[in-house]
Amino acid sequence: MSIEADLGDADLGAGRTDGRVPVMADVARLAGVSQKTVSRVINEAPHVRDVVRDRVLAAVAELGYRPNAAARALVTQQSRVLGVAMPGSTDYGPSAQVFGIETAAWDLGYSVVVASAPASAEGFARAVARLVAQGVAGLVLNDPYVHHGLSTRALQTLPTVNVGEALCPGTVCAAVTVDQEGGARQAVEHLLSLGHRTVHHLAGPVDQGAAVRRAEGWREALVRAGACVTAPLVGDWSARSGYEQGRRLAGDPDVTAVFAANDQMAVGAMRAFIEAGRDVPADVSVVGFDDAPDSAYQVIPLTTVRQDVAAVSRRAVTALVAAIEGQPWPAASPTSPAFDAHPLGGQHAGSADAFRFPVGLVIRASTGPPGRRPGGPSP
Amino acid sequence: MSIEADLGDADLGAGRTDGRVPVMADVARLAGVSQKTVSRVINEAPHVRDVVRDRVLAAVAELGYRPNAAARALVTQQSRVLGVAMPGSTDYGPSAQVFGIETAAWDLGYSVVVASAPASAEGFARAVARLVAQGVAGLVLNDPYVHHGLSTRALQTLPTVNVGEALCPGTVCAAVTVDQEGGARQAVEHLLSLGHRTVHHLAGPVDQGAAVRRAEGWREALVRAGACVTAPLVGDWSARSGYEQGRRLAGDPDVTAVFAANDQMAVGAMRAFIEAGRDVPADVSVVGFDDAPDSAYQVIPLTTVRQDVAAVSRRAVTALVAAIEGQPWPAASPTSPAFDAHPLGGQHAGSADAFRFPVGLVIRASTGPPGRRPGGPSP
DNA sequence: GGGCCGGTTGACTACGTTGTCAACGCGCGA
DNA sequence: TCGCGCGTTGACAACGTAGTCAACCGGCCC
Numbered sequence: 001m002s003i004e005a006d007l008g009d010a011d012l013g014a015g016r017t018d019g020r021v022p023v024m025a026d027v028a029r030l031a032g033v034s035q036k037t038v039s040r041v042i043n044e045a046p047h048v049r050d051v052v053r054d055r056v057l058a059a060v061a062e063l064g065y066r067p068n069a070a071a072r073a074l075v076t077q078q079s080r081v082l083g084v085a086m087p088g089s090t091d092y093g094p095s096a097q098v099f100g101i102e103t104a105a106w107d108l109g110y111s112v113v114v115a116s117a118p119a120s121a122e123g124f125a126r127a128v129a130r131l132v133a134q135g136v137a138g139l140v141l142n143d144p145y146v147h148h149g150l151s152t153r154a155l156q157t158l159p160t161v162n163v164g165e166a167l168c169p170g171t172v173c174a175a176v177t178v179d180q181e182g183g184a185r186q187a188v189e190h191l192l193s194l195g196h197r198t199v200h201h202l203a204g205p206v207d208q209g210a211a212v213r214r215a216e217g218w219r220e221a222l223v224r225a226g227a228c229v230t231a232p233l234v235g236d237w238s239a240r241s242g243y244e245q246g247r248r249l250a251g252d253p254d255v256t257a258v259f260a261a262n263d264q265m266a267v268g269a270m271r272a273f274i275e276a277g278r279d280v281p282a283d284v285s286v287v288g289f290d291d292a293p294d295s296a297y298q299v300i301p302l303t304t305v306r307q308d309v310a311a312v313s314r315r316a317v318t319a320l321v322a323a324i325e326g327q328p329w330p331a332a333s334p335t336s337p338a339f340d341a342h343p344l345g346g347q348h349a350g351s352a353d354a355f356r357f358p359v360g361l362v363i364r365a366s367t368g369p370p371g372r373r374p375g376g377p378s379p
Numbered sequence: 380m381s382i383e384a385d386l387g388d389a390d391l392g393a394g395r396t397d398g399r400v401p402v403m404a405d406v407a408r409l410a411g412v413s414q415k416t417v418s419r420v421i422n423e424a425p426h427v428r429d430v431v432r433d434r435v436l437a438a439v440a441e442l443g444y445r446p447n448a449a450a451r452a453l454v455t456q457q458s459r460v461l462g463v464a465m466p467g468s469t470d471y472g473p474s475a476q477v478f479g480i481e482t483a484a485w486d487l488g489y490s491v492v493v494a495s496a497p498a499s500a501e502g503f504a505r506a507v508a509r510l511v512a513q514g515v516a517g518l519v520l521n522d523p524y525v526h527h528g529l530s531t532r533a534l535q536t537l538p539t540v541n542v543g544e545a546l547c548p549g550t551v552c553a554a555v556t557v558d559q560e561g562g563a564r565q566a567v568e569h570l571l572s573l574g575h576r577t578v579h580h581l582a583g584p585v586d587q588g589a590a591v592r593r594a595e596g597w598r599e600a601l602v603r604a605g606a607c608v609t610a611p612l613v614g615d616w617s618a619r620s621g622y623e624q625g626r627r628l629a630g631d632p633d634v635t636a637v638f639a640a641n642d643q644m645a646v647g648a649m650r651a652f653i654e655a656g657r658d659v660p661a662d663v664s665v666v667g668f669d670d671a672p673d674s675a676y677q678v679i680p681l682t683t684v685r686q687d688v689a690a691v692s693r694r695a696v697t698a699l700v701a702a703i704e705g706q707p708w709p710a711a712s713p714t715s716p717a718f719d720a721h722p723l724g725g726q727h728a729g730s731a732d733a734f735r736f737p738v739g740l741v742i743r744a745s746t747g748p749p750g751r752r753p754g755g756p757s758p
Numbered sequence: 759g760g761g762c763c764g765g766t767t768g769a770c771t772a773c774g775t776t777g778t779c780a781a782c783g784c785g786c787g788a
Numbered sequence: 789t790c791g792c793g794c795g796t797t798g799a800c801a802a803c804g805t806a807g808t809c810a811a812c813c814g815g816c817c818c
Contacts, residue, residue: 023773023774023775024774024775025774033797033798034797034798034799035774035775035798036776036777036797036798036799036800037796037797037798039775039776040796040797042775043776046795046796047795047796047797048796048797049795049796049797052796052797066511066512067512067774067775068453068514068773068774068775069512069513069514070449070450070452070453070458070514070773070774070775071449071453071773071774071775071776071803072774072775072776073449073452073775073803074447074449074450074453074773074774074775074776074802074803074804074805075774075775075776075777075802075803076775076776076777076803077803079449081492081513088478088481088482089478090471090474090475090478090671090672092469095469095474095477095478096469098474098477098493099467099468099469099474099495102467102493102494102495103467103495106494106495106509111492111494111509111513112492112493113460113490113491113492114477114481114491114492114493115481115485115490116478116481116482116485130485130490132445133445133446133448134448134460134490135447135448135449238672238673239672239673239675239676239677240672240675240676242676243676264673267673267676267677267678268673268676270678271676271677271678271680274678280678292469293469293617293618293619294617294618294643294646294647296618296619297618297619297621297622297646297647297650298618298646298650298677298678299646299649299650299653299659299677299678299679300678301650402803402804402805403804403805404804412767412768413767413768413769414768414804414805415767415768415769415770415805415806415807416766416767416768418805418806418807419766419767419806421805422806424806425765425766426765426766426767427766427767428765428766428767431766431767446804446805447803447804447805449803449804449805450773450803450804450805450806451804451805451806452773452805453772453773453774453775453803453804453805453806454772454773454804454805454806454807455773455805455806455807456773
């Protein structure tokens with residue numbers, strides 16, 4: 001393979017740079033042009049004759065020249081680096097987002113620096129400060145962070161996009177998200193259509209937009225159907241929290257259907273029901289949210305709401321890069337070109353410049369009609 | 380909260396820099412010293428009187444000055460950025476590693492840029508090339524990449540550390556890993572001690588070090604115990620592959636115990652057994668590897684081998700940073716100070732400079748004695 | 759009292775790139 | 789034929805920081 005050759009060239013330099021890593025001046029000397037012309041060729045600027053261009057490119061190849069990112073960033077005031085602030089979690093959602101952002105960014109010629117910190121106000125402050133200090137050209141914020149003191153003034157000088165729901169209405173930065181309410185509604189309607197009297201909810205952290213929206217969708221669907229709305233139990237996205245809250249639900253014989261705010265909590269809840277001697281789905285139906293890759297192959301394959309995290313991440317990065325390279329980020333207005341592609345907004349007011357991706361219910365083995373009568377296992 | 384104040388100061392600058400982001404010269408002017416002295420204060424260099432230092436620090440605070448990373452990188456030829464090359468996967472292992480590396484790096488004042496690419500030779504080449512172009516100070520490689528054309532010469536100019544097992548003996552870069560064989564042995568011995576005649580293996584990709592070492596440990600433990608060694612089935616770490624291979628195992632009534640190379644495949648295998656009407660653990664016992672956070676709360680809580688990914692990542696980053704800041708990376712020798720701390724090596728020759736972390740078996744509900752007689756469910 | 763020495767400070771420069779602007783050469787129209 | 793304009797090229801400065809080295813200052817010893 002070419003690795004050895006590639007890196008070998010890049011490292012050692014086949015040309016006359018006596019051990020030093022080659023710079024533009026070396027290329028220029030070898031090609032017999034000025035350093036500025038090399039710069040033009042490298043940046044594909046106009047006004048370079050083909051003959052000259054070829055000579056320069058040959059010299060670049062011979063020396064294994066690579067542009068110095070630091071020098072370029074210094075002079076252009078542009079780092080071509082995106083900062084991602086995320087709560088450091090190995091949950092499927094966040095990590096899928098990070099990888100999605102990373103892939104999309106590379107495709108657009110940007111690299112990605114990740115700053116993980118607990119989703120507290122201090123954690124957010126430190127993460128953003130690190131990213132700013134590092135000189136990122138734009139910021140991708142994760143939902144859980146957004147409510148923590150993010151203000152209009154604070155970030156308006158730096159292009160910023162939020163992946164997920166913004167809780168505070170004052171937030172001006174653009175948001176890319178999925179139709180959380182719609183997904184929750186689909187889950188609830190599915191369960192009600194199976195014959196369940198109502199659906200209990202295992203919610204995510206109350207200060208996170210995605211969790212709030214899913215809870216809203218759940219409540220709304222119940223109200224619309226005239227079903228009784230019970231108080232949601234709150235978890236922290238982890239399977240452990242799903243298990244713990246699931247044990248509380250398992251103690252209530254009236255519970256026949258549960259909608260968990262993500263797949264991991266749904267799995268934990270299923271475990272709690274099984275442990276309590278209540279079968280899934282015969283006694284209790286469970287629905288998750290995310291459709292993590294594992295969910296189809298759980299011991300009880302999970303009915304869940306599928307969202308395309310990769311597509312969401314891609315859109316977020318695309319919008320962010322457009323903002324970076326286009327207008328100097330005038331606090332993204334609804335008329336900003338970057339946000340005109342799919343303005344499906346209007347789901348909730350005050351966030352007109354949101355992308356909203358559709359979601360879809362995937363029905364598997366964890367849901368079914370309420371077979372045994374509520375009140376305990378049949379004799 | 381202080382976010383607004385922090386970022387507000389940083390962005391707008393409370394001083395006399397008329398909109399521009401403040402630079403050292405601005406601080407120097409305000410403090411009445413030279414730019415060089417500001418540099419000394421910022422870098423905590425010696426030979427600065429306390430009075431002067433305080434004056435400079437006050438000016439820094441007033442202007443909200445932040446060092447320009449690009450300029451610093453340009454002049455020091457040092458980016459304080461670590462590059463992480465990873466296969467873009469949302470599996471627990473890789474994503475936990477990325478977060479662990481990121482956290483450890485920040486603690487040491489380094490930021491982390493991630494390059495994800497498929498674990499092929501081309502993917503590896505592109506990922507490393509991107510990272511090098513970005514100007515990283517050091518490289519963290521993930522196991523699956525290492526066998527792809529990594530050569531002594533190729534990376535010897537850039538400090539590099541491998542997290543995981545290096546397959547090719549020619550690889551000189553330092554490696555930090557866990558005791559894969561030992562973990563596999565513990566899993567097998569646990570199953571044999573329960574009374575199983577032998578243990579089948581659901582392995583990871585054959586070209587990945589961790590998968591190979593786990594398979595080696597499994598085979599070794601069986602041989603030592605005089606049990607028969609069956610051909611391992613090969614998956615790709617995903618629950619899906621665990622399910623698919625699990626179906627093949629479920630068809631064989633002699634199978635009473637399975638050791639999967641990671642938790643996700645173990646879960647998929649459990650699903651396959653349940654689907655085939657074989658109970659876990661009554662008919663078949665299953666052991667995983669990783670102890671992912673969810674594994675304790677699976678519908679059938681998983682017996683698995685716990686490894687401390689965060690600690691491994693931390694060690695890798697510590698070693699890498701030591702190499703970056705210490706000697707100019709003479710292709711890490713066993714006597715290199717960076718690798719003297721815990722040389723538990725010697726597990727396999729040719730890699731004397733490896734850190735090897737211990738692992739531990741966590742026994743849960745997915746394993747038990749072979750209850751029903753092999754040959755099918757009892758009537 | 760003069761010289762020396764070490765701690766402190768600043769002027770100058772390099773780092774590798776891009777932006778600005780002037781200069782050059784060629785073809786074309788007057 | 790001359791002048792003009794455009795496409796092409798290069799000299800020079802600038803970006804913000806750290807390294808080098810000289811200058812300065814005070815106290816100390818001879």
